[in-house]
Amino acid sequence: MTLSTGCHSEQDKYNRIQKLANEKLKQSETRILNKLMQAMIREGLIQYTYETTEENVKLIYITPVKNVKITVPIENSYFLGQLDIGGRITVKKEGSTTHIHTPTQLIKELFPKVDSRQLELLINELEDSVKNDALALTAEELQKDLYSGIGTFEYLHRQSSNPEFSPLVFLEQSVIEGHTLHPCSKTRLGLTGEEVMKYAPEWRGEVNVQPVAIHKDISSFSTVKGGPTMTEILLKEYPAIELGMKRQFKELQKDLKDYEIIPVHPWQFEHIVKRYFNEELKQGLLIPIDMTISSQPLISFRSLAPHNRRHHHLKTALNVQMTSAKRIVSPTSVWNGPVISELLNIICSQDPEIKEKIHFLSECGGGHYRSHRRETSINLEKNLSALIRENPEKKLEKGQIAVPGAALINTSPVSEKVLSLEIIEKWSIERNVSVEAAAVHFIHEYSNTLIPGLIHLIVKHGVSLEAHLQNAIMIFENDCPKTLMIRDNGGIRILKQRLPVQFQDGRISNKTNLLTTEAVDLYKMFSHAVLHNHLGEIIVGIIRETGISEGLLWEQVTEVIQSTIDSIKEDAAHCKNASQFEQEIFGPVTYLKSLIKMRLSDAFTENVYINAPNPLTRKGNTDEVTICKNQLA
Structure with missing residues (x-):
């Protein structure tokens, strides 16, 4: 379901949404400001004192430089150190007290004498996070009153009779808060407001993934041992891709056996592939297939679910910065994903207690561009890459x-x-x-x-x-x-000395420091x-x-x-x-x-x-x- 605003044109729709988002900006500034302040305090990045007044008001005082005092009112604090900020953050200097309204103001007050490229980048990211948070709150507002008089699970069970409806996708796209601890939780540097509305999960839109045939001479693919490749999975789940490829390749006089398939996010195809892979496109080493895979964005934005609860999820590369990093897919991840899935499958086969308690969603295969050609502004291998992951809903029982x-x-x-x-x-x-x-x-x-x-x-x-x-x-x-x-085998730590004997041969790449002693x-x-x-x-x-x-x-x-x-x-x-x-x-x-x-x-x-x-x-x-x-x- 794509959100509707009752407008007659796309431009009218965008203008109305942008107006609503502008009305949310102050709320978003406060949300991101408070998240930033909490992170600074919890992470020990600033020195502060804590006081409870006679009126039982809890206050945190920060003195970043001499004769400047920042006051943070605290409504509640919790066991893990989380804080609820209970009002305006103020700064007193030069004999006057003013409110701090935005994350940028806070950064400049906390670090007035620091001229740092990293601080400049952080400010840019925080401002982008505020803007996109306001858009997300607008999406949430537009969903109100669409469902009424019913419980969430009851609604999901009713809708499940439609094979194209996914309760998981519905719930993922209902997540507005995003990362709970990071003030840059809504940073999406590289996307325009229109593109956020087109591709972000909270807007419940369609993402038409572009399958790209890539010549085996310039690519590298991985798979779970003995399992099908990403290409084989895609051709089985989407027979129209194979039919389309046969027509195209006959016209182009190309041999299907020489190519694999990488699914590409449409934004990535338009902004990165067409620009940086023009040479390979001209030579016919990259061939966009004349069809797309209709999918829906999940919480992680670049991970996508098809309109079939049995088909695999796609983890695509997206050269857009979210929180602290661009969401590309490295060759190391393409290699390690299936290898670690093998490891987890072996553990399950040896340990019935774990098999009973956890289902590991396998990263069944992946692929990436591989060439000696270099591009100074981006890493080509990381920007034309993807993984394919088991669908969480595939093996669910009724109810x-x-x-x-x-x-x-x-x-x-x-x-x-x-x-x-x-x-x-x-x-x-x-x-x-x-x-x-x-x-x-x-x-x-x-x-x-x-x-x-x-x-x-x-x-x-x-x-x-x-x-x-x-x-x-x-x-x-x-x-x-x-x-x-x-799901996601990327953020994992493995103790070398406890690995099963099958994985003592160095199959796991440690370029991203997965292994530890x-x-x-x-x-x-x-x-x-x-x-x-x-x-x-x-x-x-x-x-x-x-x-x-x-x-x-x-x-x-x-x-x-x-x-x-x-x-x-x-x-x-x-x-x-x-x-x-x-x-x-x-x-x-x-x-x-x-x-x-x-x-x-x-x-x-x-x-x-x-x-x-x-x-x-x-x-x-x-x-x-x-x-x-x-x-x-």
């Missing part, structure tokens, strides 16, 4: 819904409630318990579906997945979390992705809406983690590794990825972590725990 983690912290356009809270309220009514008891039960069940398999994978096999809200998909059945699915790196990945950027955000969202004790919810997470470690310890072969993980996870700190520090140092491909509080070592109110457990008994 199951695939829910991306990020959808749980966003407002559903159907119910106009935060989705996790909508589920909790439904549990409360159906089970005749308080909302608090339902929330406790929800977090326990959700944690028990999310966490155990990930810990087994770390402790027994030395693999830590980046299971944050964007990569984790939870399968719900009867409104309850049942199975975890994980330090076990603590596995925990750091788990800490940031699972505790901070997954459970932490779900829990804070529930607390903001209900006022439930945070300690009560974190206690459920602690209980699941402890019971998982205890069960692994029963096997003498893994007892030592389990004890080591236990010591780390119940230690004094957790680890938070320092996203702004990484951006300012231009080291966004290297993980930089800072210490953060550990919510697993704080206890909830004993009476509250007893009351909730009694209700659920």
